[in-house]
Amino acid sequence: MVEIKAFIFDLDGVLTDTAEYHYQAWQRLADAEGIPFSREENDAMRGLARRDSLNVLLKGREIDEATAQAWMVRKNDYYVALLSKISPDDLLPGVGDFLAAAKADGLKLGVGSASKNARPALEKLNILSLFDAVGDGYSVVHGKPSPDLFVWVAGRLGINPAQGVVFEDAAAGIQAAKRGGFYTVGLGDAVGEGATIRLPNLGGMRPREILARLV
Numbered sequence: 629m630v631e632i633k634a635f636i637f638d639l640d641g642v643l644t645d646t647a648e649y650h651y652q653a654w655q656r657l658a659d660a661e662g663i664p665f666s667r668e669e670n671d672a673m674r675g676l677a678r679r680d681s682l683n684v685l686l687k688g689r690e691i692d693e694a695t696a697q698a699w700m701v702r703k704n705d706y707y708v709a710l711l712s713k714i715s716p717d718d719l720l721p722g723v724g725d726f727l728a729a730a731k732a733d734g735l736k737l738g739v740g741s742a743s744k745n746a747r748p749a750l751e752k753l754n755i756l757s758l759f760d761a762v763g764d765g766y767s768v769v770h771g772k773p774s775p776d777l778f779v780w781v782a783g784r785l786g787i788n789p790a791q792g793v794v795f796e797d798a799a800a801g802i803q804a805a806k807r808g809g810f811y812t813v814g815l816g817d818a819v820g821e822g823a824t825i826r827l828p829n830l831g832g833m834r835p836r837e838i839l840a841r842l843v
């Protein structure tokens with residue numbers, strides 16, 4: 629039997645509800661530019677890098693490169709303003725206890741987030757020091773649904789993908805993890821089918837229950 633040695637967490641929508649702030653920031657940009665956009669469409673952006681998210685927003689509209697860059701800067705400025713207000717109170721239900729229990733059980737902990745704002749977010753949540761490896765929007769070239777980011781984190785943790793469990797709220801993230809050969813836990817309503825285990829959130833969940841259900 630394979631021994632699970634590490635848990636790797638997506639950030640936005642898994643550890644904290646910054647997925648909502650990414651949505652609000654894109655919505656503000658879309659409204660200002662007269663582009664129809666909705667919360668449902670935003671679910672298709674979950675887990676995608678900033679540039680890939682812009683392409684989803686544009687829905688085939690063509691803009692020049694300078695405009696694309698300027699729009700991404702504006703979206704990020706809106707997002708960073710929202711992010712500046714988060715604190716340890718903004719961890720999603722059960723996350724603090726779950727991370728502490730996983731560490732106590734001897735598991736290595738990693739983060740695999742597409743976001744270039746992942747490190748400041750983890751600092752604001754006061755959980756950065758819990759993680760043995762943090763992969764973010766600067767770590768790899770090909771973002772989710774490519775497996776590269778999670779494989780990069782696994783390498784930093786010194787595990788094989790088959791020894792790791794990825795926690796994700798995004799369909800693109802589950803796809804990435806499965807392509808990399810990881811076990812998967814899908815969280816929330818937007819994650820779709822495909823994860824080995826699906827849960828509403830980590831509230832009341834113990835790492836050992838996850839392990840018992842996976843292997």
Ligand code: G6P
Pocket residue numbers: 640647650673674675676677678681704741742743744745746765
């Ligand atoms: C996360 C979020 C996405 C976001 C991406 C890039 O994966 O789920 O919604 O677009 O990170 O974030 P960034 O902060 O670099 O724009």
Ligand code: MG
Pocket residue numbers: 638639640641642647674675796797798801
């Ligand atoms: Mg996410």
